Amino acid sequence: MSEPSCRLYLITPPRFEPKAFADTLKAALDAGDVACLQLRLKGENEAPPEADTVRRATEALMPLAQARDVAFLINDRPDLAAELGADGAHIGQTDMAYAQARKLLGPDRIIGVTCHASRHLAMEAGEAGADYVAFGAFYKTDTKEPISKAEPEILSWWSELFELPCVAIGGITPENAAPLVRAGADFLAVSSGVWSHEGGPVAAVRALNRIMIEESTGR
Numbered sequence: 001m002s003e004p005s006c007r008l009y010l011i012t013p014p015r016f017e018p019k020a021f022a023d024t025l026k027a028a029l030d031a032g033d034v035a036c037l038q039l040r041l042k043g044e045n046e047a048p049p050e051a052d053t054v055r056r057a058t059e060a061l062m063p064l065a066q067a068r069d070v071a072f073l074i075n076d077r078p079d080l081a082a083e084l085g086a087d088g089a090h091i092g093q094t095d096m097a098y099a100q101a102r103k104l105l106g107p108d109r110i111i112g113v114t115c116h117a118s119r120h121l122a123m124e125a126g127e128a129g130a131d132y133v134a135f136g137a138f139y140k141t142d143t144k145e146p147i148s149k150a151e152p153e154i155l156s157w158w159s160e161l162f163e164l165p166c167v168a169i170g171g172i173t174p175e176n177a178a179p180l181v182r183a184g185a186d187f188l189a190v191s192s193g194v195w196s197h198e199g200g201p202v203a204a205v206r207a208l209n210r211i212m213i214e215e216s217t218g219r
Contacts, residue, residue, distance in 0.1 A: 006185050006186060006187065007186070008034045008188055009035055010036065010037045010194060011075075011189055012025075012191070013192070014042035019060055021060075024201060025061055025065075028202060031201070031202040031205035034070050034205065035187060039057055039061065039086075040076075040090075058074065071087040073090050074088075075090050076095045077089065078105055079096075082109075088110025088112070090112045091112070092113075093114055093121065099128065111130055112131055113130045115135055116135070116136070116148035117148040118148070119154065122135070132164065132167055134167040134168075135150045135166060136169035136189075137170020138170045139173075141192070142196075152182075155183040156183045156184045158184065165187060166184070168180040168189065171193070172190045173197070174197070174204055177193075177212070178215050
């Protein structure tokens with residue numbers, strides 16, 4: 001069987017108790033192929049998390065991911081990613097500049113950039129040296145208030161013109177994932193679509209993997 005051309009990119013819930021969440025994460029990671037885990041924490045009222053909160057969560061979760069060859073990225077904080085030995089960081093348009101993040105993390109670690117629904121921002125990020133660009137939100141999401149609404153066509157446009165991987169993000173669930181795989185997403189970034197799935201995280205990971213295999217073979 002050929003490898004699927006789209007893979008799962010898990011994003012943590014915005015708030016959790018690290019030790020209690022560790023067992024849930026292990027079960028999800030063992031349920032199917034997961035390429036990446038992004039630690040994305042938020043404080044009350046969407047405030048940035050305390051650095052020590054990020055440190056505690058990283059200490060609990062990063063070994064679980066890396067033991068399974070799942071890349072561990074930290075959202076918004078390239079400085080903490082460098083300090084803690086994470087595989088990389090994800091930055092938004094209002095976070096640290098890409099050049100500064102690259103200086104902190106060095107040439108070999110992963111840096112992904114949020115590009116909303118902007119072709120221009122994506123091309124800028126690619127030219128700067130980003131390891132992937134993220135487009136979204138494709139669907140309504142309860143995780144955060146989306147800045148932009150993206151259409152699947154932007155994934156098709158990107159994948160046809162550029163080799164740099166693209167990530168689809170925003171409200172993705174097993175029920176609505178298929179069109180994004182067909183459109184050309186290299187990764188599906190999913191948070192509540194896994195952790196809050198009615199069948200549980202294990203069932204959600206299995207379902208998403210099944211969809212990505214089925215849809216990828218038709219691309």
